Amino acid sequence: MSGGYTGKILRINLTDKSVSTLDTKDYEEYGGGHGMGSAIFWDLCEDKTVSGFDPGNVITIMSSPLSGTLTPAASGRTEVQGIGVQGYPTEWFTRSNFGGRFCGQMKFAGWDGIVVEGAADKPVWVDIRDDDVQIKDAEGLWGLDTTEVQEEIWRIVQGGTSEWRSLGGGRDSGRTTQRPAVLTIGRAGETMSRTAALIHDAGNGAGQGGFGGVFGSKNLKAISVIGTGGVEVADPAALMDARLWANQYAVAGSIADDDFAPQSMGSMFGGNPASGAAGYAPADQPKAPMGCLGCHKNCRARFQSAASNGSSCVDYFFYHVYDQAAHGGYTQAILDAADLLQRYGINSYQVEAMIIWLNHLYQEGVLGKGKEIDTELDFTKLGEVSFVEQLLDMIAEKYDIGEDLHEGIALAAVKWGRYEQDTKTGILPIQAWGYVQHYDARTEVEWGYGSLVGDRDINEHDFNTLVYWAPSIASLFGAQPACSAPLLAEIMEEKLTPYNDPMMMDYSDEGIYSESMAKLVAWHRHYTRYYKQSLAFCDWAYGDFFNAFGPDNRGLTGEGEDKFFNAVTGQSQTFEEGMEKGRKIWNLDRAIWILQGRERDQEVFTDYNYEVGAVPGYTTYEVPYVVPAFENGEWTYKSVSGRMLDRDKVEDWKTKFYTLEGWDTSTGWPTRATLEDLGLGHVADTLEEAGKLGA
Amino acid sequence: MTTTELETPETIPALTPPSVELVDRALRDLDYEDRLVGYKMTPSAGNDRANLYSLPQAIVFLLGTRWDSPMLTPGFKGAINWVDLNAFANWLRDAVGDAPLASAVEEHVLPLDSYYAQVQTLSRVLGMRMDQYREVRGVVEQEADEAETTEDAG
CATH class of the missing domain: 1.10.599 (Aldehyde Ferredoxin Oxidoreductase Protein, subunit A; domain 3)
Incomplete structure (x- = not known):
């Protein structure tokens, strides 16, 4: 087996509560992550035409050989696949992906990936501590939001301490100071929303595809993993050399710090290593950069208020225009709205488009109290956190218009007779496949x-x-x-x-x-x-084509990727x-x-x-x-x-x-x-x- | 990105003062058909429509971009609020009902080379006009207060 792989993939059948393994070597030709996931899905999903909610749906949660290593901006991302429930008109086999440290812990525990089959007859969670894998009753976790459930699992697994601990009974069983990495769903997932996300730590989500709803259909509340091992790198010196070599493409280049912003534009690998804290937020809100495992870019932010911690991209942005309109500037409402989105576990990209579209229908006089699409959703509160909470609660708990939006905006539009009309004008900007x-x-x-x-x-x-x-x-x-x-x-x-x-x-x-x-x-x-x-x-770092810091303005793509892969695996790809x-x-x-x-x-x-x-x-x-x-x-x-x-x-x-x-x-x-x-x-x-x- | 020197007009002539009726009309909430469509341009997340239903709403949106931020550092969390300023001028005249303001935008803002320069000047034009609005509103409120005082005294 090449370096970088642990050699085995965890296979969990929730129907009969069995746990077994697949040999990673059987799938090594696909590299890792998505390739392995597709090949495993091909082999194990007997009927690929079933609904994503069917117990026959097979979900893969995969790492890469680079996960948990020093490879910059490639160590912390986890790939999720299976039949999604968001696609329209067909629930395609699809993918999503999230950052953080889940894949690293998976590798440290000795697993290249996790395959989930079947469906439990009542809520469960999976507790992985190195080789010890247990499917546990989730009665005490069901109903908790995504933050609460992670804190509860940390308490269960960790016992409330952050000191060195042994996972096993013996002196040599392995120790760690880390908290378990937890992948979980919120209420939207529990109620099998097609727009439910998988959430990990703070601000990491696999939103597209509706895999949160798929977890809900399997009665799977969370997967927790913690390991005490490491990742065997074939050529550690070559990996360190590659990381130092890559520095020339990052901000360590020749351009002075106060001048790099405009010139680095388009340099995907380069830029301010604290860029996550460079954006706007409430003016009086101190913040610090935050990144995924092993990353040199730190494109996310941690806020003093703790609300919205780690949120990035659209989950951070979906509400800021309304906040600005209601309050004349950016306030804590942006962060609190992002926090709610994470806690309910709902796909931010769907919600962003949903609010625009719903507001459109409201202003048009089609949607509102006593209107054709009757709703108690209070648009006079748009811009306030209470509006977001009301909308997300409707979706997660399936009431009012939330009962339809729970199925995603494409199916809601179909049910309301708006799909053809609104995708023709573009006020519902669904491009393809829902x-x-x-x-x-x-x-x-x-x-x-x-x-x-x-x-x-x-x-x-x-x-x-x-x-x-x-x-x-x-x-x-x-x-x-x-x-x-x-x-x-x-x-x-x-x-x-x-x-x-x-x-x-x-x-x-x-x-x-x-x-x-x-x-x-x-x-x-x-x-x-x-x-x-x-x-x-x-x-958010690759492919790196043009790079303001690179030699002759060339980025590292075409050379860098394989330099890292070969150092870790020992191959010569x-x-x-x-x-x-x-x-x-x-x-x-x-x-x-x-x-x-x-x-x-x-x-x-x-x-x-x-x-x-x-x-x-x-x-x-x-x-x-x-x-x-x-x-x-x-x-x-x-x-x-x-x-x-x-x-x-x-x-x-x-x-x-x-x-x-x-x-x-x-x-x-x-x-x-x-x-x-x-x-x-x-x-x-x-x-x-x-x-x-x-x- | 190589930057160019910002060229904006040094002086903008004062607009004809608005009437009370114009100010009332211009500050009203507009119907769906009369909305102005803007977009928030967010690197990474994409672009999203923002429907604007009043002049104050449009001003907050238009002037809400943090141009001083490191705009496009990879991973940067910021956005540019963008409105087609040709459409904005038409909207001021046809929907909002402030033709002098629309003309000022057409004369002093639209000819400028870049959107950034346009918005900087637009900020001045709108600021001048809002001062005039406030002045008219102030006079009206003062007259109302005086009338109320006279009534109370009587």
Whole structure:
């Protein structure tokens, strides 16, 4: 077994309360994380067409060989997979991911991952202390919020002390000062909401996919893990050298601290190592940076009030506009609202879009007390914490409009007869598969396309900062981004192996339908499936293409990932080999979706993407969208705000993409040749038996 | 990102003082059809629509960006509140009902090169106008107080 792996995966059957192990070596070819999870799901989930709530659904919670090691921004992320319950109209096999230290503790306890099968007949929690695994009655935990349940489990396991303790009975049984890492659900998960999240520690959540509801369907309140072991690294000196080498790409570069902010823009690996504390908060609120296990970036924040601790991204942002509107500035309400979201265990991205949409319906006069959609939800309190509490309680406890919202906004919109209408105008910005638009498919197409040919909002920022944020924000200042458009194309040509095509950066009106754009999307699918979701390199640090601190402004992607992987495992993998593993995992996922019923004609965006352009009186339908484009023989940054997608051209693009992937262009199904080339002959056999093998 | 020197007008001529009726109309809550759509641009989280239903709400939103923050440090937790300022000018005239303010925005704000420069100048224009609103409201309140005092004395 290579370094970095513990060699075994914990298999828990909640139906018969049995515990067994899988041999990690059987799945090592997939790297770890997502790849292993998909392969395990393929092997163990007998009927892949069941609902995510069915006991037959198999959930994998996987680490990577890099988890718990010194690898920067790759040590603390855990991958979750299984049939999700958020997807619409199909509950696709899907994934989510969370940070913190759960995967590290899992490795320290001797496990590369956890597989959960079946469903308990009454609430349980799983107590893992090294090799000792027990399925315990959760009667005393059911009903607690996600903070309370973690504190209670710490008390149970730890006995209220933070001193050195032995987990076993003997002197040599292993000791630790750590608290157990707990993955849990709140009330929303217990009531099987499709919008329920899994929560770990403070501020770590796996929101998309509705896995909190899946845990609830299995009567699984929490998994707690603590270990006293370590991770065997094949070449510790090489790992230390790699970490020191990587410093040149971080803030330790040549740019002075007070000058790094604008110049580091787009340098995913670099930047202020305390950036999490650099943002806004109530003015009188001291805060400190906070990060996941082993991370050099610390992109989260810890607040003096303790509310919202560790919250990041949208769970921190979902309410701040309303707070500002109600109070004239940012107040404690932002933090308290984030805290409530965590405690109920609800998907922040759904709630953010939900409030916008509900408020829209309220202002339109459709929703409100005595209205067509009758509700007691008090919109006069929008901006106050009480509004958030009322809404979240309705969802978690299934009353008032919460009974419908409990099923997620897509199904609520269907039930209220609003889905067609509101996705046509875009006031309900569901892009595809029931997931709310994260970035606009009409402008930043690689994000939209990636989601469309996949299973969910991809939430992968590899190109996002460089092709969208940097030029768009620069334009607001009347400036140019640090990475010019010609340089961006040049760097991407070098970095995006095996395609190495500069035209992949062409987001012009023609470029977005090109074969080069098909290559960009394919590269993205393969890279993220392996390096980010299987080896668990964090989305907020990789891929690192342009880097203000790196040599010749090049980032570490293409070299750094394998430098770390090889040091930890002792292998000698090349980037090309890693990308090929990503292609294999991507095709395996595709096969699962096909067994679930995926067809080419299902892969269409909602109507607003094709029909809504600039609104009269506005120069655009949304924010400035400035992206790289190759026009008149030159690379430039160009505003594409107001652009709509062309249905026929999207279909043409799909044909190009399917062709590139080796899939049947009429169905979107992989062919036997493609699958066998990837070592997935057994998958081809299964698809053929199901009559779903591409021709 | 390389920065450019901010160019904004040195002086902005005073606007014609508003009438009591204009101030009352401009400060009212608007209907759904008359809303102004803004967006909060949040690196990492994405962009989200913000429907604005009154002039005060729009001003808080428009001037609510913390431009002094390290805007786009990776992992930074901040946002830019963005409104299409062409649409904003139209909205001031057609929905809010303050044509002089709309004209001032068109004349002094829209020609500027960048959104950042536009918002800095917009802040001054709106500040001047709100002072005028407050003055009108103050006179009205003072007159009301005096009337009440006279009535009490009588």
